Amino acid sequence: MSGTIFLQNLFNGLTLGGLYALIAIGYTMVYGILRLINFAHGDVLMIGAYLAFYGVTLMSMPWYISVVVAILGSAGLGFLIDRVAYKPLRESPRISALITAIGMSFFLESFAVVVFGGIPKSFLSITPRFLKKVVVVFGARIQVLTFFALATTVALLALLLWIVYKTKIGMAMRAIATDIPTTALMGANIDNIIGFTFALGSALAGAGGIIWAMRYPQINPYMGFMPGLKAFIAAVFGGIGSIQGAMLGGFILGMMEIMIVGFFPQLAGYRDVFAFVILILILMFKPTGIMGKKLTVKV
Amino acid sequence: MSREELMLEVEDLHVYYGAIHALKGISLKVPKGAIITLIGANGAGKTTTLTTIAGLVKARSGRIKFMGEDITNKPPHTVTQMGIAMVPEGRRIFPNLTVYENLMMGAYTRKDREGIQEDLEWVFQLFPRLKERLTQLGGTLSGGEQQMLAISRALMSRPKLLMMDEPSLGLAPLLVMEVFDVIKKINGEGTTILLVEQNAMGALKTAHYGYVLETGKIVLEGPTDELLQNEEVKKAYLGVA
Numbered sequence: 294m295s296g297t298i299f300l301q302n303l304f305n306g307l308t309l310g311g312l313y314a315l316i317a318i319g320y321t322m323v324y325g326i327l328r329l330i331n332f333a334h335g336d337v338l339m340i341g342a343y344l345a346f347y348g349v350t351l352m353s354m355p356w357y358i359s360v361v362v363a364i365l366g367s368a369g370l371g372f373l374i375d376r377v378a379y380k381p382l383r384e385s386p387r388i389s390a391l392i393t394a395i396g397m398s399f400f401l402e403s404f405a406v407v408v409f410g411g412i413p414k415s416f417l418s419i420t421p422r423f424l425k426k427v428v429v430v431f432g433a434r435i436q437v438l439t440f441f442a443l444a445t446t447v448a449l450l451a452l453l454l455w456i457v458y459k460t461k462i463g464m465a466m467r468a469i470a471t472d473i474p475t476t477a478l479m480g481a482n483i484d485n486i487i488g489f490t491f492a493l494g495s496a497l498a499g500a501g502g503i504i505w506a507m508r509y510p511q512i513n514p515y516m517g518f519m520p521g522l523k524a525f526i527a528a529v530f531g532g533i534g535s536i537q538g539a540m541l542g543g544f545i546l547g548m549m550e551i552m553i554v555g556f557f558p559q560l561a562g563y564r565d566v567f568a569f570v571i572l573i574l575i576l577m578f579k580p581t582g583i584m585g586k587k588l589t590v591k592v
Numbered sequence: 593m594s595r596e597e598l599m600l601e602v603e604d605l606h607v608y609y610g611a612i613h614a615l616k617g618i619s620l621k622v623p624k625g626a627i628i629t630l631i632g633a634n635g636a637g638k639t640t641t642l643t644t645i646a647g648l649v650k651a652r653s654g655r656i657k658f659m660g661e662d663i664t665n666k667p668p669h670t671v672t673q674m675g676i677a678m679v680p681e682g683r684r685i686f687p688n689l690t691v692y693e694n695l696m697m698g699a700y701t702r703k704d705r706e707g708i709q710e711d712l713e714w715v716f717q718l719f720p721r722l723k724e725r726l727t728q729l730g731g732t733l734s735g736g737e738q739q740m741l742a743i744s745r746a747l748m749s750r751p752k753l754l755m756m757d758e759p760s761l762g763l764a765p766l767l768v769m770e771v772f773d774v775i776k777k778i779n780g781e782g783t784t785i786l787l788v789e790q791n792a793m794g795a796l797k798t799a800h801y802g803y804v805l806e807t808g809k810i811v812l813e814g815p816t817d818e819l820l821q822n823e824e825v826k827k828a829y830l831g832v833a
């Protein structure tokens with residue numbers, strides 16, 4: 294692999310990793326509080342991309358407004374999913390919520406097929422022209438979109454860390470991750486904090502979905518499946534429940550995917566397999582993930 | 593005792609955990625400004641009484657009134673916002689939050705920055721040791737320090753009624769005395785207290801009035817100086833024949 298190709302791969306790996314990280318955070322935050330794997334999370338990403346698409350094509354909004362509206366819409370969707378599907382099951386056995394999560398995922402996909410249609414739509418018309426330009430960096434040809442995606446991702450991750458570690462609601466989110474009843478005793482409304490957590494994770498997933506759609510410029514009702522699954526693996530890899538773990542796991546997974554194919558082009562067809570190999574290895578040798586601690590027993 | 597003087601009134605409270613009948617018709621009164629204690633053996637239902645008042649456990653029947661308002665089965669955040677705080681059994685410090693953040697969780701419902709600052713100074717006065725440990729994670733404090741933090745955290749909501757579940761448990765004798773002293777001090781500043789204790793001697797010496805709980809029922813009640821002289825109490829709870 295030449296230096297320029299390596300540089301190209303490096304940027305692609307970082308961008309893909311960043312996307313996994315953005316999506317993984319929603320899984321890890323919800324799991325940290327409810328011990329629930331929100332299978333519908335990948336589909337929020339898909340709805341986010343469609344919202345951005347229709348914002349521009351149907352409502353003729355400028356792309357940046359449409360993107361912001363779509364991210365807010367994703368947040369609202371996440372909040373709604375919790376209220377409608379999971380909140381009524383808080384006192385039920387965990388398996389009920391898990392099955393409901395799978396059902397919610399099927400519902401969102403079917404809903405998208407019916408309302409948006411099953412035929413993939415090109416996202417190229419949504420992506421502003423300047424992002425499609427190519428610049429040459431040390432001989433490597435890199436799309437402006439790559440820098441834009443990376444910068445946006447890093448900014449969003451920083452914003453998330455700020456919310457979680459520097460704000461009052463973030464403090465409450467960290468508190469309920471270890472002790473729900475005691476957080477309630479502090480006068481905090483548990484359902485609102487959980488709802489906020491869903492909204493926050495879903496906003497990031499929506500943003501991730503839009504960037505994903507810009508990079509692989511088409512959208513379809515099942516587009517959330519693979520990135521959702523990979524991001525989930527990234528969350529497990531990083532140590533599910535840990536936000537920094539999800540970020541690290543996302544970047545490592547994305548980078549590995551790109552680099553392995555970069556170094557061994559003959560393996561390109563197996564690209565999607567790596568993530569699952571990692572999942573199996575981590576479950577075998579370090580089920581708590583690289584940054585995960587043993588989960589405290591919930592009372 | 594006239595009604596207006598009552599801070600908390602519990603009437604014929606029944607609580608079940610599945611088939612287990614944990615509280616079998618508890619009634620008790622907490623007058624404004626008093627220290628009331630609830631003593632009893634393991635499994636008597638002391639914690640259940642407090643968690644039901646706090647809204648964490650649902651009552652099957654009966655009534656809980658706070659400042660004249662019915663709060664039976666209200667959600668815990670509502671109960672806290674009305675002015676009841678709890679030092680839970682086992683302290684329940686947030687281990688992954690700093691000492692300062694634990695205190696701020698206590699003040700979660702408040703918006704008066706100056707008042708919060710005042711109360712911070714107040715709890716530092718009660719427990720100077722906390723001030724030196726503000727940036728330490730709650731989970732790394734010693735048991736005694738965690739108990740101080742749990743009490744301080746509850747005080748940070750500036751409660752009208754403070755419920756404490758075995759605040760002396762697991763503390764060295766000297767610290768036990770300190771905790772009972774602090775309880776008196778807090779009460780002296782105007783906070784009404786409902787104290788649950790295994791340490792019957794300490795509790796009865798600290799409180800004004802006491803209830804004795806046995807397997808979900810109140811079997812005895814009275815002013816604490818009388819309970820301290822009561823033969824049954826002496827035998828069963830004070831370890832003197």
Ligand SMILES: Nc1ncnc2c1ncn2[C@@H]1O[C@H](COP(=O)(O)OP(=O)(O)OP(=O)(O)O)[C@@H](O)[C@H]1O
Pocket residue numbers: 609612614632633634635636637638639640641681790
């Ligand atoms: N979550 C629960 N599920 C089932 N039973 C419970 C639960 N919590 C308490 N109990 C039962 O209810 C009864 C009263 O328990 P509670 O914790 O109120 O007692 P306690 O007086 O606080 O005891 P201790 O002094 O040991 O703390 C006990 O028989 C206990 O086993």
Ligand SMILES: [Mg+2]
Pocket residue numbers: 638639640681757
């Ligand atoms: Mg108890």
